[in-house]
Amino acid sequence: MINRADTTPGAIEWFRYARQVQKGKLQQLAQQGQLVSQLSHLVHMLQCERGASNIWLCSGGRLYEPERRASAALVDERAREFLRLLDPQAVPAASGLCQRIASAVWSLEQLPDLRHAIHAQRVDASTATARYSRLIRHLLNIIPQLNDTIDNPALVGRLVALYSFMQGKELVGQERALGALGFTLGQFSDDLRQQLVDRIDGQQPCFEGFLSLASQTLRTLFNEHGQAGIAIEQLRRIACTRQPAPDGGEAALRWFSLQTQRLEQLRSLEESLISDLIAEVVELLRDDDAQAQHAAPFDDPASDNLLFTLDRQLLPLVRQQARELEQLTGQLASLKEMLEERKVIDKAKSVLMAHQQMNEEQAWHCLRKMAMDKNQRMVEVARALLTVSALWQRDLSA
Incomplete structure (x- = not known):
């Protein structure tokens, strides 16, 4: 059994202090x-x-x-x-x-x-x-x-x-x-x-x-x-x-x-x-006040009531962390997709630079203008351009 000095806070005091904090x-x-x-x-x-x-x-x-x-x-x-x-x-x-x-x-x-x-x-x-x-x-x-x-x-x-x-x-x-x-x-x-x-x-x-x-x-x-x-x-x-x-x-x-x-x-x-x-x-704040008013005194710091209260506080946190992990996974997938799209756009810019004698900035503005004119995303225009370029190269080699 662990003895503590009378001036040392016990579990109940710490629990109350945690609520105050x-x-x-x-x-x-x-x-x-x-x-x-x-x-x-x-x-x-x-x-x-x-x-x-x-x-x-x-x-x-x-x-x-x-x-x-x-x-x-x-x-x-x-x-x-x-x-x-x-x-x-x-x-x-x-x-x-x-x-x-x-x-x-x-x-x-x-x-x-x-x-x-x-x-x-x-x-x-x-x-x-x-x-x-x-x-x-x-x-x-x-x-x-x-x-x-x-x-x-x-x-x-x-x-x-x-x-x-x-x-x-x-x-x-x-x-x-x-x-x-x-x-x-x-x-x-x-x-x-x-x-x-x-x-x-x-x-x-x-x-x-x-x-x-x-x-x-x-x-x-x-x-x-x-x-x-x-x-x-x-x-x-x-x-x-x-x-x-x-x-x-x-x-x-x-x-x-x-x-x-x-x-x-x-x-x-x-x-x-x-x-x-x-x-x-x-x-x-309202929930905290309500819990403080209706909370029963804890004679046993390790009582089931106390553990239940702590579990009830931790459960939403665990669920939130699970949702955040799921969201992070989705964000990573989205980031990967963005990187792939950027590669497609860069390839399309290279095609314009090679065949239209454009610099990089001019090629970018050209892709953006085509996207705005067609009301499409820039990556969609870039994919279409690369498809046409591939067909054109194949026809030349045939």
Whole structure:
């Protein structure tokens, strides 16, 4: 028999302490949920200010002056609320998280200088867009660090889904800004076009990550309202494959309006994701309080009641880990498929480079244009091209 000093905590004390720690983490996460909500509001308004400032600069100060001022005022309002919630007492003592917060706060402190440079037109639209995007990136980088304070798989999944979604939404915002720049100027340079293509292509893995973890309701809402519509795809095709026709800025305003509508729809979905996260925390807190009120005292730390309670807590975790393993297997299979598709596309590019005297970038744009014209995936066009090439080679050798 093991004897312990009277001052040494026993199993019951440790069990109660574990419950207190768990409840403290949930209460802390509830506060962090409010922080994430304010952060998402701030990022959305920064995306609006970035877009309006972009068009204002490209038009030489003729367009979007009221929108630029209004969005800047809303950014300041959201920033004050966000900074108010950054109470060191409410932030977990994790160096990584604190460093991310410090970078975000420092970037916010540079915003007045950026606005002054924009107002004086001492900065071009491309540079201004890059600086706004860097600020937004610092803000979004706070969210992954919150994972280190969560040990509930369901909450981790919701937070990862939210972060993936917000990353995708930010790429949509950057797409809006870059497209507005090209359409306002009336031309897309090769570098600007490549940046735009990168933002379009980068959205897919972000939103796929969100969809793999989201509820069926949110997946349905995203597929119905969050995807780029036909009108956006038509303008994308112009931006990615040819130069826009002179129209006095009408295409730029249409592009900006359509992308803004999409961003507002994505913002509604983002709010639903945050609400679901906070509701899950509140429900867990309610369950914890109910268990504490109805829990019988444990005379025997190794009693069946205690073991049953622990098993009941562990079973969902085991099931969640099994689901995560299954999901990881699917992701690995998807990654393998993506690599195979990339090989097919690379082979098709080589065919175009060899027989059409194109460089690699021209071959890539050619494949993308054919895919957009036929409303097909690029890998499907690449496979068809390789089939035709093989038949042509066989005919020559016959």
